[in-house]
Every structure is written in C-alpha cells, then in structure tokens.
Amino acid sequence: MRSFKKLLAGTALCMTSALILPVQAADARDEAGKLLFTKGAVPACAICHTLEAAGAAGAVGPSLDELQPDAERVRKALKNGIGVMPAFPLLTEEQIEILTTYVARASRGQ
Ligand code: HEC
Numbered sequence: 001m002r003s004f005k006k007l008l009a010g011t012a013l014c015m016t017s018a019l020i021l022p023v024q025a026a027d028a029r030d031e032a033g034k035l036l037f038t039k040g041a042v043p044a045c046a047i048c049h050t051l052e053a054a055g056a057a058g059a060v061g062p063s064l065d066e067l068q069p070d071a072e073r074v075r076k077a078l079k080n081g082i083g084v085m086p087a088f089p090l091l092t093e094e095q096i097e098i099l100t101t102y103v104a105r106a107s108r109g110q
Pocket residue numbers: 037041043044045046047048049060061062067069073074077078082083084085086088099103
C-alpha cells in the first residue's frame with residue numbers, strides 16, 4: 001500500500017513537471033531570443049530596429065512592431081541582408097531559429 005502511494009505521488013509529480021517544463025523551455029528560448037536581439041547578434045538588431053518587447057527603439061530600419069514579419073521573412077533578412085542591413089553569417093542555425101521565432105512572436109507576426 002505504501003509503495004502504491006509512493007507510485008501515485010511519483011506519477012503526479014511527473015505529470016506536473018511534464019506540464020510545466022515546456023512552458024519553462026519556451027520562456028528560456030524567448031529570453032535567449034531577446035538577448036540575441038539586444039546584444040548577441042553583431043551589430044545588434046536593437047541598434048537599428050524598434051521592438052517594444054525587447055525594449056529596443058532603433059530607428060535606422062523599419063519598426064518590427066509595425067512590420068510584424070513572420071519567421072521566414074526574418075530568416076531571409078538575416079541570411080541575405082537587405083538594403084543597408086547586413087547579413088549575419090556568424091549566427092549558428094540554432095541562434096537563427098531562436099531569433100526568428102522570437103522576432104515573429106514578439107512583433108506578433110508569428
Ligand atoms: C545596421 C542596421 C541594422 C541592423 C543591425 C539590423 N537591421 Fe534589420 N533592417 C535594417 C534596414 C535599414 C532594413 C530595411 C531594408 C530595406 O527594406 O531596404 C531592415 C529590415 C529588416 C527586416 C524586414 C525585412 C523585409 O523583408 O522587409 C527584418 C525582419 C529585420 N530587418 C530584422 C533584423 C534582425 C532580426 C536583426 C538582428 C539580427 C537586424 N534586422 C539587424 C537595418 C538593420
């Protein structure tokens with residue numbers, strides 16, 4: 001009986017963490033995206049772009065809050081550059097994934 005209770009408690013714990021962990025992971029990725037946007041990418045996106053969620057107020061490029069690019073559009077700009085915006089060949093594929101998802105979500109471009 002005792003061990004059955006333990007088993008139940010263990011199962012409940014597992015189920016709870018299964019529910020909580022994905023949320024924490026999403027938060028961590030959001031935080032990583034924000035860091036890349038404000039500091040990690042060189043030159044930082046925030047120097048040139050406004051994105052309220054990141055506390056960025058750059059005015060060289062378009063406001064991303066207004067443009068609301070989807071992840072694919074952000075990816076193209078990062079890969080090829082556009083106008084005076086340089087390409088970002090030093091970002092790893094994982095960083096690009098995190099950054100494009102973040103910008104699309106934060107600007108509500110999805
Ligand atoms: C040196 C300034 C500068 C930096 C740094 C910069 N951008 Fe840009 N960005 C621009 C300008 C200017 C444009 C508009 C280019 C045009 O349309 O001619 C632009 C355009 C864009 C666009 C719209 C592309 C389209 O299809 O219209 C996105 C999305 C974007 N930037 C995201 C980023 C992200 C993310 C970063 C950081 C990794 C970044 N930018 C860094 C200046 C910059």
